[in-house]
Amino acid sequence: DSGVTQTPKHLITATGQRVTLRCSPRSGDLSVYWYQQSLDQGLQFLIQYYNGEERAKGNILERFSAQQFPDLHSELNLSSLELGDSALYFCASSVAIAASGATDTQYFGPGTRLTVL
Amino acid sequence: AQRVTQPEKLLSVFKGAPVELKCNYSYSGSPELFWYVQYSRQRLQLLLRHISRESIKGFTADLNKGETSFHLKKPFAQEEDSAMYYCALSGRGTSYGKLTFGQGTILTVHP
Numbered sequence: 001d002s003g004v005t006q007t008p009k010h011l012i013t014a015t016g017q018r019v020t021l022r023c024s025p026r027s028g029d030l031s032v033y034w035y036q037q038s039l040d041q042g043l044q045f046l047i048q049y050y051n052g053e054e055r056a057k058g059n060i061l062e063r064f065s066a067q068q069f070p071d072l073h074s075e076l077n078l079s080s081l082e083l084g085d086s087a088l089y090f091c092a093s094s095v096a097i098a099a100s101g102a103t104d105t106q107y108f109g110p111g112t113r114l115t116v117l
Numbered sequence: 118a119q120r121v122t123q124p125e126k127l128l129s130v131f132k133g134a135p136v137e138l139k140c141n142y143s144y145s146g147s148p149e150l151f152w153y154v155q156y157s158r159q160r161l162q163l164l165l166r167h168i169s170r171e172s173i174k175g176f177t178a179d180l181n182k183g184e185t186s187f188h189l190k191k192p193f194a195q196e197e198d199s200a201m202y203y204c205a206l207s208g209r210g211t212s213y214g215k216l217t218f219g220q221g222t223i224l225t226v227h228p
Contacts, residue, residue, distance in 0.1 A: 033214070033215070033216070035216075042218060042219070042220045042221060043203060043221070044218070045215050045217065045218075055214070056214065058215060090161065105163055105166070107163075108160045108162070111160065
């Protein structure tokens, strides 16, 4: 167990709806990352937060948004859902963003499986 | 742009046979390379990273900058090695910390 928790484990919803996925990082980790894993696109980086601030953006759709709260947990909001948004959404955390030196190891949560019907 | 390519989607070997999972990358600069493993119904776990140069569960990987490769090797595969393996790259600068993953290779080790 990496210590990263994600809720819910499974989510089934309809097209056009909005959902919120939640992630709690490991104790002491300041950075949170969101990834999407789908059959056709593989594992893709969506967005990164560090200590409450957005630090990097990947292939994240405009319909998706995220934030990191003062207690360092993070939420990924997905709106106007489409069938193609069905995927496994992973959160990962690391200690920090290193200004220099080695990349911090990212620890992954168990994922939230989103099914859009 | 950074890219990771794992040319084999599926790889099957017999128990005790050597196994090599291929990974090639594209990055202008000095990347950091990782191998992550995902066992059935479990979360991604870091298997190893090139800077630590360690061997985990008998797996090793050497970064070959000339060939831009980071192949994962194990001399004698075990059934419990069956899993999905992802090669990943982290760059520096504004993309620092973000991981770019390959498409993954499903390794099946037959008894």
